[in-house]
Every structure is written in C-alpha cells, then in structure tokens.
Amino acid sequence: MTAFRLGLTGSIGMGKSTTAAMFAAEGLPVWDADAAVHRLYAPGGAAVAPLAAIHPAAQSEGGIDRAALKAWIARDPAALGRIEAIVHPLVAADRHAFLQAVAADIVVLDIPLLFEKGYEAEMDATLLVTAPPALQRARVLARPGMTEAQFSAILARQMPDSEKRGRATHIIETLELDAARAAVRALIGYIRTTLDA
Numbered sequence: 001m002t003a004f005r006l007g008l009t010g011s012i013g014m015g016k017s018t019t020a021a022m023f024a025a026e027g028l029p030v031w032d033a034d035a036a037v038h039r040l041y042a043p044g045g046a047a048v049a050p051l052a053a054i055h056p057a058a059q060s061e062g063g064i065d066r067a068a069l070k071a072w073i074a075r076d077p078a079a080l081g082r083i084e085a086i087v088h089p090l091v092a093a094d095r096h097a098f099l100q101a102v103a104a105d106i107v108v109l110d111i112p113l114l115f116e117k118g119y120e121a122e123m124d125a126t127l128l129v130t131a132p133p134a135l136q137r138a139r140v141l142a143r144p145g146m147t148e149a150q151f152s153a154i155l156a157r158q159m160p161d162s163e164k165r166g167r168a169t170h171i172i173e174t175l176e177l178d179a180a181r182a183a184v185r186a187l188i189g190y191i192r193t194t195l196d197a
C-alpha cells in the first residue's frame with residue numbers, strides 16, 4: 001500500500017515539532033527535514049564533502065559547522081543558494097528512501113520550507129500549524145540566544161503565515177496542547193475515512 005503523505009509545515013515557532021510528536025504518539029511514522037539536514041551535516045554525512053569543497057571553512061571535526069555556514073550566508077548573498085543546491089537534492093534522496101521503506105496508511109513529512117520550495121506537489125495533503133503573531137513572537141524570543149534581528153531575518157526568508165493559510169489543505173491552531181492533540185486525532189480520523197472511501 002502506498003502511504004498517504006501529509007506534509008506538515010508552519011513558520012518558525014508555530015509548533016511543527018510539537019505537532020509532529022503528536023502524530024508520532026498516535027503511531028504515524030514521521031520524517032523530519034531538519035533532522036535529515038542534521039544527519040547530512042554530521043561527521044560522515046553526505047553533505048560534508050561537497051560543502052567543504054565550495055567553502056572549506058564550513059568543515060570542522062569531520063562535520064559541518066553551522067555557525068560557519070551562517071557567517072558565510074550573512075556575508076555573501078549567493079551563499080544560501082549555493083548551499084541549497086547541494087543540500088536539497090540530498091534531503092530529497094533521504095525523503096524518497098523513507099517513503100520507499102515505510103509501511104503505514106498515513107505518513108507525516110515535517111518540512112519547514114514546504115510551500116516556499118513547492119514540495120506540496122509531492123504531498124497528498126498539507127497541514128499548516130499556526131498561531132497569532134504575538135504568540136509566535138513570544139515563543140521564538142523566549143529561546144536562548146534568539147534576538148529581534150535574527151527573528152526578523154528568519155521571518156523575511158519565510159512566506160507570510162497569511163499566504164500559507166490560503167494554500168494549506170488543513171490548519172491547526174497551536175494555542176493549547178490538548179486542543180491541538182484533539183485536532184491531530186480528528187485529522188487522522190478524517191484522512192482515514194477518505195482512504196476507506
């Protein structure tokens with residue numbers, strides 16, 4: 001059976017990881033794009049050699065130093081595009097391997113840049129997690145080391161939440177844990193009714 005692919009996304013601090021964990025707790029396999037990038041950047045990971053080849057300072061102790069990449073991105077407007085040209089095909093290969101190996105009726109793919117990069121074309125449905133801007137801001141600024149300037153820079157690289165709301169198949173407001181958990185269960189139940197039909 002081919003699994004139903006539910007693409008989970010949302011802007012920074014909207015609750016992707018928390019909501020993904022709720023799907024996992026309901027027994028659904030979850031693939032996490034950020035975790036895939038961490039594996040690719042770890043010592044021995046497939047992105048280490050090609051990134052070191054274009055930017056030697058990015059390599060440290062056999063892996064990729066994310067701080068060095070960030071410093072390069074801050075300095076050179078072409079850097080992010082060059083990094084993405086290497087990293088995104090490797091992430092896609094990891095995602096395809098997961099989808100090949102998985103056995104379940106529904107799988108969740110947690111992809112922060114799902115709409116920005118057009119990955120919805122590979123999904124059967126999309127789920128946007130969202131919250132009011134003031135709550136998003138309070139959550140993100142509560143993180144150790146996060147500054148107003150960093151938050152603004154990250155927001156500027158992401159599609160506005162209002163636009164994502166217009167594109168998503170489903171939306172969950174992450175105001176409160178119990179309500180979000182109930183919405184996750186309801187969505188799984190709804191998707192299963194469409195699979196049975």
Ligand SMILES: CC(C)(COP(=O)(O)OP(=O)(O)OC[C@H]1O[C@@H](n2cnc3c(N)ncnc32)[C@H](O)[C@@H]1O)[C@@H](O)C(=O)NCCC(=O)NCCS
Nearest residue numbers: 012033034037066069070083084087091112113154157158
């Ligand atoms: C720039 C890097 C080094 C920053 O690493 P760091 O650990 O500090 O932060 P993290 O990865 O958690 O990202 C911070 C925020 O920036 C956003 N972000 C990350 N990469 C991108 C990107 N290519 N375009 C837009 N936003 C991005 C994330 O969604 C997140 O909200 C890292 O994100 C990276 O190597 N990005 C390029 C690879 C990529 O596209 N990753 C996205 C997942 S496919």
Ligand SMILES: Nc1ncnc2c1ncn2[C@@H]1O[C@H](COP(=O)(O)OP(=O)(O)OP(=O)(O)O)[C@@H](O)[C@H]1O
Nearest residue numbers: 011012013014015016017018139174175176177180
């Ligand atoms: N349903 C919810 N109810 C209450 N708080 C929530 C809910 N979902 C997430 N949160 C809180 O919001 C914050 C951000 O959540 P989370 O880390 O899951 O977001 P994210 O979208 O994965 O963030 P990032 O884009 O930075 O990876 C956390 O402090 C988390 O506890």
